[in-house]
Amino acid sequence: MTRGIRADMTITTPLVALGAALRDSGYRFTTTTPATHERVNRRPGNEVARDVRDVFGWSRPFAPGVLPDHLVALVDAAGLLVTDGDLSRSLVRYSSYDGEIFAHSAFPTTEADAVFFGPDTYRMADAAIAVAEARDRPVRRAVDIGCGTGAGAITIAKRLPGAEVLAVDINPAALRFAQVNTELAGTPNVRPVKSDLLDDVPGMFDLIVTNPPFMIDPVGRTYRDGGPHGHELSLAIVDTAVRRLSPGGTLVLFAGTGITDGTDPFHEALHGHLDGTDLEWGYREMDPDAYGEELDGPAYAHAERIALVLLTADRRVSAAGSGALRPA
Structure with missing residues (x-):
């Protein structure tokens, strides 16, 4: 009998909760190609995140106060929050399709095991x-x-x-x-x-x-x-x-x-x-x-x-x- 993957609940549970919170808030994001993503992020003023879409769609670093505390806590609980000085970054993105929301790897997808959505x-x-x-x-x-x-x-x-x-x-x-x-x-x-x-x-x-x-x-x-x-x-x-x-x-x-x-x-x-x-x-x-x-x-x-x-x-x-x- 083939058995399904046993997901690591320490990662899965907070990511499900985070995705549900984003979806319920009306979050929507259409993910572009990496080349387009890079071009958009290079534009003046796009160096750091200003809102939730910038963090979980455009994978931009964010300062304290940009995200509600409970969203930051969920990313951290999943082990996917990286902090460098005053800025933090989410290693998970969420994209919209067919009325659903999909979690996947953050930009840039340079890791060998990155999970791409686009x-x-x-x-x-x-x-x-x-x-x-x-x-x-x-x-x-x-x-x-x-x-x-x-x-x-x-x-x-x-x-x-x-x-x-x-x-x-x-x-x-x-x-x-x-x-x-x-x-x-x-x-x-x-x-x-x-x-x-x-x-x-x-x-x-x-x-x-x-x-x-x-x-x-x-x-x-x-x-x-x-x-x-x-x-x-x-x-x-x-x-x-x-x-x-x-x-x-x-x-x-x-x-x-x-x-x-x-x-x-x-x-x-x-x-x-x-x-x-x-x-x-x-x-x-x-x-x-x-x-x-x-x-x-x-x-x-x-x-x-x-x-x-x-x-x-x-x-x-x-x-x-x-x-x-x-x-x-």
Whole structure:
């Protein structure tokens, strides 16, 4: 029997209480890309926080009196308050999506085990919602591979309350945040589980969603590094889906790819992993030009642009089965 992650309650409990207090106060924050975040924080007057959004959204240092004492106490109780002279800083951020609030790592996300939430999270979760709502077959089991904050799993669970939804990750910090966010969202059918892809969980799945790391990251940060070409981890997830999708099951994979001389290497590689299987698949660019700042570095010196892409793959239902597949 697979067991869910046992969260450290000394961290989880105050972060749930902090998130609930922020949500109840009307807090809202849309998290940007790291490049945008840095630009906004560089503007004159943004050196230190003036309010709660500055502290828990923009990750700015704050002086005494900026936050109510009970919020400071909760960050401190979670062990995520850093003080340097007269200024303090929260090592946790909170972002808004789909009417919920999600805890994740503070900016800058430079630690190897940082848990990222940003524009790609919104895009992936939106795509997962669209597929989940369009399916004409029931979903009994679903999984968010490389769940990070658990946003994908939580988004699905809200719309499929009768399904068992696993949120799997190899990063203990991600699983702690996923547990916090599951409690904040009130989705008891989500279970965070430590697993390398699906190696440590049994059974088949009707829906697999994932936003795997897809960048070429020389630093090798867990949430960012997709392998030497950026798509090795995505291909490993595709291979996992080929083995673990139930009949009529669907894979939703949101990723990025460096386009070189007009060629998409991820799309080219997918043919070798999906052609000849019983999965019908579709692929499209969701954004033709993202993360342009990466083109200045050596990792993407070969690329002319970085595109964000969506792969959907459906396992065929046998002639003896019931229902029909939605076109990919």
